[in-house]
Amino acid sequence: MEIKLKKRPERPTIIEGFPGLGLVGTIAAEFLIDHLNAEQIGGFYSKKLPPIIAIHKGNVLEPFGIFYDNKNNIVILRPLAVISGVEWELADTIIKLKKMLKAREIISLEGIESGFTKEPKAFFFTTEEKKDKKLRQIGLEKLNEGMVVGLTASLLSKQPDFTFIFTETHTELPDSRSAAKMIEVLDKYLGLEVDYKPLLEKAEAFEKKLKELIGLAVKKSREKQNRETIYVG
Numbered sequence: 001m002e003i004k005l006k007k008r009p010e011r012p013t014i015i016e017g018f019p020g021l022g023l024v025g026t027i028a029a030e031f032l033i034d035h036l037n038a039e040q041i042g043g044f045y046s047k048k049l050p051p052i053i054a055i056h057k058g059n060v061l062e063p064f065g066i067f068y069d070n071k072n073n074i075v076i077l078r079p080l081a082v083i084s085g086v087e088w089e090l091a092d093t094i095i096k097l098k099k100m101l102k103a104r105e106i107i108s109l110e111g112i113e114s115g116f117t118k119e120p121k122a123f124f125f126t127t128e129e130k131k132d133k134k135l136r137q138i139g140l141e142k143l144n145e146g147m148v149v150g151l152t153a154s155l156l157s158k159q160p161d162f163t164f165i166f167t168e169t170h171t172e173l174p175d176s177r178s179a180a181k182m183i184e185v186l187d188k189y190l191g192l193e194v195d196y197k198p199l200l201e202k203a204e205a206f207e208k209k210l211k212e213l214i215g216l217a218v219k220k221s222r223e224k225q226n227r228e229t230i231y232v233g
Helices: 021-035 087-101 129-137 150-158 176-190 197-232
Strands: 002-005 013-016 039-045 054-056 059-061 064-069 074-079 105-113 122-125 163-169
Touching: 002 087, 013 021, 013 087, 021 074, 021 105, 021 163, 021 176, 021 197, 074 087, 087 150, 105 150, 105 176, 122 129, 122 176, 129 163, 150 163, 163 176, 176 197
Parallel strands: 013 074, 013 105, 105 163
Antiparallel strands: 002 039, 039 064, 054 059, 064 074, 122 163
């Protein structure tokens, strides 16, 4: 897998938000790119990756883009497609990028399954003592039990000293509420001064729309049952 860069930031923090449960990491990464006005400086390239291109504001966005926020010296990795079968290779490529840029830290964002009702909790994992202490100081609990899959599992297996941040999600659907919690955590951890409330508003609007659709489906189902009952009678 090839890495192409138009710029080479020095000692940045790298944040990866590849698709996972609830698309939490991907939503959070996209939110950061928009709100930090990060520019695309490159991407990952491989014939094993899906041929997908997006056009946004008149610009072509690569399927596995590398974005840069100069103000905070942050590199953000954001894919446009779900990955499957290349997780180990992607993990190696991310580690290679870290070495190329002499990055200070890699932060991996992931959702974990939970039955929370209102406010998702955030957890972390790292084997590095300084990061462990800092993450506890901002109110996160260390993940002591749980199952991790996909790219995050590949990175965790290879580099347990990276910073892994998890937020609870209870759905396979895109979970903006959980992503908002992720942004809140990153804001505290990195001092980004990013407002996560728009994500909460998006989550509430999505939930309202979902409830309306479910209500409509239930209504239609009942109407159908009533018609069938009348017909049988």
